[in-house]
Amino acid sequence: MRSRPDPCRLPTPDRPHPPGGRSSSYMFADRVACTRLVRGAPMMSQELRVRIGMVLANHPFPPDIRVSKEADALAAGGYDTLVLCRARATDNLSDRVGNAIAVRHSVHPGRTLKRRADSLRYLATLDSPSWRRAMVDLVRRHGAEALHIHDLPYARSGILAAREAGVPVVLDFHENYPAALALWKRRPIDSLMFSPKRAAKLERWAITQADRIVVVVDEAKERLVGLGADPDRIVVFGNTESxxxxxxxxxxxxxxxxxxxxxxxxxxxxxxxxxxxxxxxxxxxxxxxxxxxxxxxxxxxxxxxxxxxxxxxxxxxxxxxxxxxxxxxxxxxxxxxxxxxxxxxxxxxxxxxxxxxxxxxxxxxxxxxxxxxxxxxxxxxxxxxxxxxxxxxxxxxxxxxxxxxxxxxxxxxxxxxxxxxRWNLEAEAPVLCSLYDELAAGKH
The missing domain is CATH 3.40.50.2000 (Glycogen Phosphorylase B;)
Known part of the structure; x- marks a missing residue:
C-alpha cells in the first residue's frame, strides 16, 4: 500500500498535486493544520507554509495595492502567496514582490491567431482557456492549494480551473463590478461584449459557485446577500493600511x-x-x-x-x-x-x-x-x-x-x-487567515 503523502511537504513542479476533483482537498486541510501548529513561531520553514494562488488575470503585478496587502496579511498568518498575473515585455517570468511571488503569464506569445481565438472565446463565454490553464498550472506546477480570484471578469475561468484542479476557490470582489461598468469610459466593443447586464448575470452565477467571497465593506456583503449569496460564505477585508x-x-x-x-x-x-x-x-x-x-x-x-x-x-x-x-x-x-x-x-x-x-x-x-x-x-x-x-x-x-x-x-x-x-491591516489580517482555516476544516 502506498503511504499517504507528507501533508507538510510543499508541492513543486517535480511533486505535483494529485489530479482529480475535491477529493484531493484533504492535502489542503492537512497542510493548513500543519501551518496552524507552527503559526506564531519565530521562523517557519518554507516547507510548512501553505501556498495561496491569487489570480490577477490580465493585469500586471506590481502594482496592485490590495493584492499586496492581502499577501502581507496572509504572511502574518503563515501562508505564502503566489500571484498569477499578466507578463509585460520587461518582466521576469517569476520574482518576489514583497510577501508575494509573481508568476507571470502571456496568452499565446508570438501566436497572433491563437491569441485572437482565445479573446473571441472569452468574449463568447467569459472563459479564457489560456488563463484557465495557467490557473490550473498554478496549482499543479507551482503548488497553489487554493485559487483566490480577484474581481469579476475572470471569475468563470477561476471557478472552472478550481474544479479541474480540485482546490477551493475564493472570489475577491473589490467593487460592484456591474455598476462600475456603467460608469467607466470604455471602448464601444467592450461595452457591447461585457455589458453591465452581462456582468450582473456572471456575478449572480459566480456567487453561488464560490467556496468563499471576500468584499471590502459591509455594504458590499449586504448587496451580494440580496442577490442570493450565502452570508456565511462572505467575509469583509477592508482597504486599510498597516x-x-x-x-x-x-x-x-x-x-x-x-x-x-x-x-x-x-x-x-x-x-x-x-x-x-x-x-x-x-x-x-x-x-x-x-x-x-x-x-x-x-x-x-x-x-x-x-x-x-x-x-x-x-x-x-x-x-x-x-x-x-x-x-x-x-x-x-x-x-x-x-x-x-x-x-x-x-x-x-x-x-x-x-x-x-x-x-x-x-x-x-x-x-x-x-x-x-x-x-x-x-x-x-x-x-x-x-x-x-x-x-x-x-x-x-x-x-x-x-x-x-x-x-x-x-x-x-x-x-x-x-x-x-480598529481600522488597520493587522486587525484585518485574521479575517483572511480564518477564511482559509475554515476551508481546511471542511466548511465549504
Whole structure:
C-alpha cells in the first residue's frame, strides 16, 4: 500500500498535486493544520507554509495595492502567496514582490491567431482557456492549494480551473463590478461584449459557485446577500493600511495660510473631482490662499483642467500626476484636509478607497461625500465630516468648518486613533487567515 503523502511537504513542479476533483482537498486541510501548529513561531520553514494562488488575470503585478496587502496579511498568518498575473515585455517570468511571488503569464506569445481565438472565446463565454490553464498550472506546477480570484471578469475561468484542479476557490470582489461598468469610459466593443447586464448575470452565477467571497465593506456583503449569496460564505477585508503608517508623531495642522486640501487616486467622472473644482471659487472667497493638490492620473484630467481654467481657479490647483506612494503620502502629511468626493451611485455605495484610511492614519481630517460606507465610517470614527455628493456649496461649507484649528485637530486625532484601535491591516489580517482555516476544516 502506498503511504499517504507528507501533508507538510510543499508541492513543486517535480511533486505535483494529485489530479482529480475535491477529493484531493484533504492535502489542503492537512497542510493548513500543519501551518496552524507552527503559526506564531519565530521562523517557519518554507516547507510548512501553505501556498495561496491569487489570480490577477490580465493585469500586471506590481502594482496592485490590495493584492499586496492581502499577501502581507496572509504572511502574518503563515501562508505564502503566489500571484498569477499578466507578463509585460520587461518582466521576469517569476520574482518576489514583497510577501508575494509573481508568476507571470502571456496568452499565446508570438501566436497572433491563437491569441485572437482565445479573446473571441472569452468574449463568447467569459472563459479564457489560456488563463484557465495557467490557473490550473498554478496549482499543479507551482503548488497553489487554493485559487483566490480577484474581481469579476475572470471569475468563470477561476471557478472552472478550481474544479479541474480540485482546490477551493475564493472570489475577491473589490467593487460592484456591474455598476462600475456603467460608469467607466470604455471602448464601444467592450461595452457591447461585457455589458453591465452581462456582468450582473456572471456575478449572480459566480456567487453561488464560490467556496468563499471576500468584499471590502459591509455594504458590499449586504448587496451580494440580496442577490442570493450565502452570508456565511462572505467575509469583509477592508482597504486599510498597516499600523506602521500611523506610528510616529503626525505633522502639525498648519492652517495659518488657509486650507491645504489633497486628493490622492484615480481621476474619472465618478470620483467627484468636478464637484471639488466647482467648489474652489467659494473656498478661495473665504480663504484666498487655499490650495488644492490632485495627485493621480485618469482620462477626465483634461476636462478638470479646462473646468478649473473656466472658473479662474487653475492657479490654486496643482495637478501632480501619478506619484510614487511615498511621495504621495508625504504630500498628505503636510496637507490639512483629505478628500474623498465620490459621486453617489450603486458602485460607490458598495466600496471604500484606500485613501480614506491613509488620510486617517496620517492624522489628517477627512471630508467625504455621503456614499453609504464613507459616511458610515467617518461618522462612526469622528474623523471628519460628510457633504452631499455633487453639491459644491455644501462642500464649501464643510471645508470652512474643517478649517477651524480646533475642529481640524480633533478630527485628525480621532481618525488616527480609529486606525490604531480598529481600522488597520493587522486587525484585518485574521479575517483572511480564518477564511482559509475554515476551508481546511471542511466548511465549504
Amino acid at each position: 499600523l506602521d503608517m500611523a506610528r510616529g508623531i503626525p505633522a502639525p495642522l498648519d492652517l495659518s495660510r488657509g486650507p491645504r486640501i489633497v486628493y490622492v487616486g484615480g481621476i474619472a467622472a465618478h470620483r467627484g473631482l468636478d464637484t471639488v473644482v466647482a467648489a474652489m471659487p467659494g473656498i478661495l472667497h473665504r480663504f484666498p490662499n487655499a490650495r488644492l493638490a490632485i495627485i493621480g492620473e485618469g482620462h477626465t484630467l483634461p476636462e478638470l483642467k479646462a473646468q478649473a481654467h473656466r472658473l479662474g481657479v487653475l492657479d490654486a490647483i496643482e495637478f501632480t500626476g501619478q506619484l510614487p506612494k511615498d511621495e504621495a503620502m508625504e504630500r498628505v502629511r503636510v496637507a490639512t484636509l483629505g478628500l474623498v468626493p465620490h459621486h453617489r451611485s450603486p458602485h460607490t455605495d458598495a466600496t471604500v478607497p484606500h485613501k480614506l484610511f491613509q488620510y486617517m492614519a496620517l492624522g489628517r481630517p477627512v471630508l467625504v461625500s455621503d456614499c453609504a460606507p464613507l459616511a458610515r465610517i467617518v461618522r462612526a470614527t469622528g474623523a471628519g465630516d460628510v457633504f452631499t455628493a455633487g453639491e459644491a456649496p455644501d462642500l464649501v461649507r464643510k471645508v470652512i468648518a474643517l478649517s477651524d484649528n480646533e475642529a481640524a485637530s480633533r478630527a485628525g486625532a480621532a481618525g488616527r486613533v480609529a486606525v490604531i484601535s
